[in-house]
Amino acid sequence: MGQGATASRIRAFLNRAARLTTWPSLRLSIVSRLSIAVGAVVILALSANLLLDQGMRILRVQNAASMARAASAALTANPHSFPIARAATARDSSGAVLAQLAENLERQRAASDALIAALNNYASATQSRAASGQDSVQMQWHSAADALEHASSAYLTAVGSHSIAAERIVHRLHAYQTLAEQWVQLADARRDALISYDTHADAIDHRTKTALDGAWTIFGRVLARRSLMQVRAAIDVVRQQFSMLQAADVADGASLTALADGEEAFGSTLDKYAGSLKRSEGADWEAQTRADLAAMSAARKRLAQIEPQRRDDAQQLSTQSAAIAGFVLARRADLVSRVARRMAVVAPAATGRPLTAAPARIMRPAAAPAVALIPSVAAAPPAAATPAAAKQTAATHSASIQSAPPPAVLTPPPSRAAAETAVGPPLLDRAASRARVLMAWISVLVLGLLSAICLLTVRSIVLPIRRMLGATRRLAAGEVDTRVPRGGIRELDDLSVAFNQMAEQLASAQQLALSYQQQLEAKVEERTRQLQELAAHDPLTRLPNRRQLFALLDTAIEQARQTQRYVGVFFLDIDNFKNINDSLGHAFGDAVLMSISQRLADVAGPFGFAARLGGDEFTVIFPSAGSVEDIRTAGEALVRAFQVPLVVHHRDLIVSVSVGASIYPDHERDGEALLRAADAALFHAKALGRSQLALFTPDLLQLASAKFRTEQGLRRAIERGEFELLFQPEISLEQQDTALVEALIRWRLPDGRYALPGEFLSVAEESGLILEVTDWVLRTAIEAAARWHYGPWPEARVAVNVSPRLLLDDRFVDLVLRLLEEFRLPARCVEIELTETVLQTGPATIETLRCLRSHGVAIALDDFGTGYSSLASLEKLPLSRIKLDQSLIASIDTSARSAAIARAIIGLCHGLGLEMTAEGIERPEQLPLLLGQRSMYLQGFLFSPPVSRDELLPVMRTLPQRLRAMSLAAENTRKGAVTVLPSATLPPSVPRVSSG
Numbered sequence: 001m002g003q004g005a006t007a008s009r010i011r012a013f014l015n016r017a018a019r020l021t022t023w024p025s026l027r028l029s030i031v032s033r034l035s036i037a038v039g040a041v042v043i044l045a046l047s048a049n050l051l052l053d054q055g056m057r058i059l060r061v062q063n064a065a066s067m068a069r070a071a072s073a074a075l076t077a078n079p080h081s082f083p084i085a086r087a088a089t090a091r092d093s094s095g096a097v098l099a100q101l102a103e104n105l106e107r108q109r110a111a112s113d114a115l116i117a118a119l120n121n122y123a124s125a126t127q128s129r130a131a132s133g134q135d136s137v138q139m140q141w142h143s144a145a146d147a148l149e150h151a152s153s154a155y156l157t158a159v160g161s162h163s164i165a166a167e168r169i170v171h172r173l174h175a176y177q178t179l180a181e182q183w184v185q186l187a188d189a190r191r192d193a194l195i196s197y198d199t200h201a202d203a204i205d206h207r208t209k210t211a212l213d214g215a216w217t218i219f220g221r222v223l224a225r226r227s228l229m230q231v232r233a234a235i236d237v238v239r240q241q242f243s244m245l246q247a248a249d250v251a252d253g254a255s256l257t258a259l260a261d262g263e264e265a266f267g268s269t270l271d272k273y274a275g276s277l278k279r280s281e282g283a284d285w286e287a288q289t290r291a292d293l294a295a296m297s298a299a300r301k302r303l304a305q306i307e308p309q310r311r312d313d314a315q316q317l318s319t320q321s322a323a324i325a326g327f328v329l330a331r332r333a334d335l336v337s338r339v340a341r342r343m344a345v346v347a348p349a350a351t352g353r354p355l356t357a358a359p360a361r362i363m364r365p366a367a368a369p370a371v372a373l374i375p376s377v378a379a380a381p382p383a384a385a386t387p388a389a390a391k392q393t394a395a396t397h398s399a400s401i402q403s404a405p406p407p408a409v410l411t412p413p414p415s416r417a418a419a420e421t422a423v424g425p426p427l428l429d430r431a432a433s434r435a436r437v438l439m440a441w442i443s444v445l446v447l448g449l450l451s452a453i454c455l456l457t458v459r460s461i462v463l464p465i466r467r468m469l470g471a472t473r474r475l476a477a478g479e480v481d482t483r484v485p486r487g488g489i490r491e492l493d494d495l496s497v498a499f500n501q502m503a504e505q506l507a508s509a510q511q512l513a514l515s516y517q518q519q520l521e522a523k524v525e526e527r528t529r530q531l532q533e534l535a536a537h538d539p540l541t542r543l544p545n546r547r548q549l550f551a552l553l554d555t556a557i558e559q560a561r562q563t564q565r566y567v568g569v570f571f572l573d574i575d576n577f578k579n580i581n582d583s584l585g586h587a588f589g590d591a592v593l594m595s596i597s598q599r600l601a602d603v604a605g606p607f608g609f610a611a612r613l614g615g616d617e618f619t620v621i622f623p624s625a626g627s628v629e630d631i632r633t634a635g636e637a638l639v640r641a642f643q644v645p646l647v648v649h650h651r652d653l654i655v656s657v658s659v660g661a662s663i664y665p666d667h668e669r670d671g672e673a674l675l676r677a678a679d680a681a682l683f684h685a686k687a688l689g690r691s692q693l694a695l696f697t698p699d700l701l702q703l704a705s706a707k708f709r710t711e712q713g714l715r716r717a718i719e720r721g722e723f724e725l726l727f728q729p730e731i732s733l734e735q736q737d738t739a740l741v742e743a744l745i746r747w748r749l750p751d752g753r754y755a756l757p758g759e760f761l762s763v764a765e766e767s768g769l770i771l772e773v774t775d776w777v778l779r780t781a782i783e784a785a786a787r788w789h790y791g792p793w794p795e796a797r798v799a800v801n802v803s804p805r806l807l808l809d810d811r812f813v814d815l816v817l818r819l820l821e822e823f824r825l826p827a828r829c830v831e832i833e834l835t836e837t838v839l840q841t842g843p844a845t846i847e848t849l850r851c852l853r854s855h856g857v858a859i860a861l862d863d864f865g866t867g868y869s870s871l872a873s874l875e876k877l878p879l880s881r882i883k884l885d886q887s888l889i890a891s892i893d894t895s896a897r898s899a900a901i902a903r904a905i906i907g908l909c910h911g912l913g914l915e916m917t918a919e920g921i922e923r924p925e926q927l928p929l930l931l932g933q934r935s936m937y938l939q940g941f942l943f944s945p946p947v948s949r950d951e952l953l954p955v956m957r958t959l960p961q962r963l964r965a966m967s968l969a970a971e972n973t974r975k976g977a978v979t980v981l982p983s984a985t986l987p988p989s990v991p992r993v994s995s996g
Helices: 002-021 030-077 079-089 091-131 135-159 164-218 222-247 253-272 274-281 283-351 387-402 416-423 427-476 490-536 546-563 577-584 586-604 628-641 671-687 698-720 757-767 770-789 804-808 812-822 836-841 843-854 871-876 886-890 896-912 949-975
Strands: 566-574 609-614 617-625 646-648 651-653 657-664 693-695 723-732 737-748 798-801 830-834 858-864 881-884 915-918 936-938
Touching (some): 091 164, 164 222, 164 283, 222 253, 222 274, 253 274, 274 283, 546 566, 546 609, 566 628, 566 671, 586 617, 586 628, 657 671, 723 949, 757 770, 770 804, 812 843, 843 858, 881 886
Parallel strands (some): 657 693, 737 798, 830 858, 881 915, 915 936
Antiparallel strands (some): 609 617
8 A cells, every 4th residue: 555655745846846847938057957966865865874774783783682681591501502693693704804814825925935945046146156257157146136025025025024924034044144145255265375385386397397408408417307397296295285175165174284294395395405506597587486375375374274264154145044933834834823723714604504614615724845055164064054954944833733723613603593492482574574675765865856857858868969969960961051940958059049050150150161172272283283384394494303304314315215216405504694694684685595495495406406405505405316417417517506696685795605415325324324324424525515416426525534533632621631732842043042842732642653733723613612622732832931931051942833713812911921920921922823814703803812922922824824814814813923834945955946936935924024934944954044044933843843841941942953964964965065964853742844
C-alpha cells in the first residue's frame, strides 16, 4: 500500500516538472537546470544519511547484545575458541593484512638476496684488484663497491632504516669496505716492493754480465775474471731465491730469511773482491752495485713488514664477509618465523577455515645464496671460511628456523544455526530487512529524479544543437539564406540569434568577396603572364635570359644529335662598353644595350636566335648548321653588322663587338661546355685586337687553365711569402759608380724555378692581385733602401716598378708617404717606374704622379722606344728619368737605324734635362755609342744580374773597376786593339735571364 502511493507521487512530480520545463514563458538556463538537479540530489543524500545513521545505531545495539550472548555461550562450550570468534569479526580486514605480510616478507627476501650477491661480487672484485693494478680492474672494483652500496641501501629500505638491525648492518659493511681498501693498499705496496727488488737485481745482473764479457776481451789477468765470476754466481743465487719467493702467493719467514742470506752472501763477495773490482771495473761500477744491493735489502724489509699485516687482513675479510652473510640470513630466518606466527592468527580470519600449519611458501625461507669469501693468504684458511664452518652456519640457521614453535591447532567457530539459536529471535534480520527496503526506495527516488532532469536537459540541448548543425551544413554548402529557428535553453536560443545575424553578414560579405575575387583573378592572371615572361626573358632587352638560353640550347643539341647537324654558339662582348657608361651614363648605356639586342635579333633571325647573359655579354645560337663554314659565315656577319653605326636617342654611335664561337659536336657536347669554350674564344678575339671573330681551339682552354693555375698560385704565393725581391745596379757613366738599383720581383715556384714578372704580372693585373703584389714590393724595397741608407750606403736609391692600375687608387700616394715615414727614408731615395700605358688611365693618374713628384719622389718612364711611345708623354708626365727599352739597345751595335733612334732619344732627353738609363746591355760591343754621354746610366747582365739584398753591396764594390776596364776596352776597340773583358758572375740562385 505504502509503496504504490509513493510511486504515484513520484510520477505526478515528474509530470509537473515536465510541464514547467516546456512552458514557453519559462526559459531556464543550463546552469539553473543543473543547480536544481544538484540541490535535489544533495537533499536526498542528506535524508538518506540521516535514516541510515539512525538505523545503524539500532543495529549496533542489537548486534552488540547478540555477540555478547554468542561469546558467552561459546566460551562456556570451548574456552580455546575465543580467539577464533574474535578473529571472525575482523575477517573483512584480515585478508589485506595477510597480503601485506607476504609482500613485506618477499621484499625483504629479495633485498637480502641482492645484498649477499653484491657482497659476493665485491669480494671477487677486491681479490682481482689485489692481484692486479690495471685501470680496468680498478674500475670494476669501484663499480662493485657502488653496487654494494646500492644493495645495502635497498636492504635498509626493506628492513627499516631506523631499526637496530639496520645500524648493525651499516656498521659491519663500513668496516668490511674499510678493511678491503686497506688490504688492496697492502697488495699494491707488496707489488711495488717486488718490482723494486726485481729491477735492482736485474741492474746488477746486467752490469755484471756486461763487465764479464768485457773482461774476457780486454783484461788478461785471471784475478779479474775470477772476481766477476764470483759476483755473477752470487747474484744468480739471489735472483733464484727471489724467483721462488715471487712465484709463491705468500712470502713466509723462511723465504724471506733465505733471501736475506743470499743478499748477505752477495755482499760478502763484493767485500772480498772489492779491490780487484775497483781496479778492473772502476769505483763507480762497484758503488752502483752496492747501491742496488742496498735498495734490494730495503725492498725485502718492506716485504717482511707487509706480509703479516696482509695475512691478518685477509683472514679478517673472510671472517667479516661470513659474519655479514650470516647476519643477513639470520635476520631473514627470524622474520620468516615471526611472519609465520602472525599468519597463524591472521589466516583463519581471512579464509574462514582452521589453520593447522603455516603456508609452505611463508614458513619455508628461500635458499640462502652462497657467500664468496676473500681467500686467505695464510697456509690454512680461517675457520669461518672452511666448508665445514659454512655447513655449520647453514645448519644453525636452519635449526633456528625450525626451532620456532609451531602454531597452535585452532578449532572451528560455531555454526550459523547455533549462533542464531544462542542469540534468540531474529531481530537483526528484521531490522536489516527494513533498512534495505528504505534504502531501495530512496535510491529509486534519486535515480528517477536524476533521469528526469537529464532527459529534459538533453532534450533542451540536443534538439537546438541538431537544428544548429543542420543550418551550419547548409551554410557551409553555400546556402547563405539559411536561418535557425529559436528555442531550447537560454544559451542556445541566444546562439540561434547570433547565428542568424552571422548568416546575414555572410550573405552580404559573399557578394563583396565575389567581386573582389574576380578582380584578383584578373590581376593574378596578368602577373602570372608577366612573371612567366620575366622568368624566360631579360627584363631590359626582352631577349631570352640565361635560363631560357640553356633550355633552348639543350633542345637544339638534341635535335642536332638526331639529324647529324652542327650547332654554333657565339659569345659576344661589347668592346669598351664601360667607357659608354662612364661618359654618357648608365641610362644611355641601357638604351645602347636595347639597340644592340635589336640588331642582334635582326641579324640572328635568319639562322637562329639571340640571348643576353648579363651586362654587355650576349649569346647567339645557330641551332641547325649544315657545316662549319656556315657557322663561320654567321659569326662574320655578326661582326660586320656592328660596323654600321647605331642610332641611340638621335645620336649615331659606332660600337664594335668581339665574338668567340664554339661548335657542336666538334668542340663540346653539352650547353655549359659549349658556352665555356665560346667564352675562351672570346678572350682570344679580344687579344687579336677586338672587333674580331675567333673560333675555339683546344689550346685556348689550356691557356685559360694555365691562367687559372697561375692565379691560384699567386694567391698561395701571397699567403706563403713565395715572392723574392732582387736588385740590379744602374751604373752612372760620369761618376763610374752605382747610382741606384732597380727592384725586380721573382716568384719562387714549388719546383725551385724562379718565374719572371712577364709570366705572372699580366694575370695579376687581370685578377686584381697586382694591388697586393705591388704593396709587398713597395714595402720590401723601401725597407731595403732604409737599411742601406742608415748603413753602408747612405746615397742609396731604389727604383720600383708600379702598375698603372695602382695609380687609380686614391690611397696610393698615402701608402708611399706612409711607408717612407714608417722607415724614416727620404723621398729622394725612391723612384717610381711606369710604362706609357699610364696615359690610357686618364688625367687622374697624371695628377697622382705630380703629387708624388711634389713630395720629392722621382718618376721614371720605362720601356721607352717601343709600344705606345710618343713625344706627348714626355710633355704630359712629370718625369725625372727615361729608360731606353732593351729591344732598342739590343741592336744598337748592329743596326744603324737603332743607333740613330737611340742618338735621337738621347739628344731629346738632354734637351729636356732628363736622366737616361740604357737597359739590357749584355755585350761589350753595345758600349761605344753610349760612352761619353751625360746623365747616362747603364744596366744589364754585362755588369751584374739581379742579385739579392745581401749580395748587392759586394757586387757594387767591383763595378767601378769593371766599368773602367770596359770603357778602356771600348776605346781600344775603336782604335783596333783587342781586350778581353771580364764577365759578370751570376749567383748560383739566380738564372741568367732578362732583367724585366
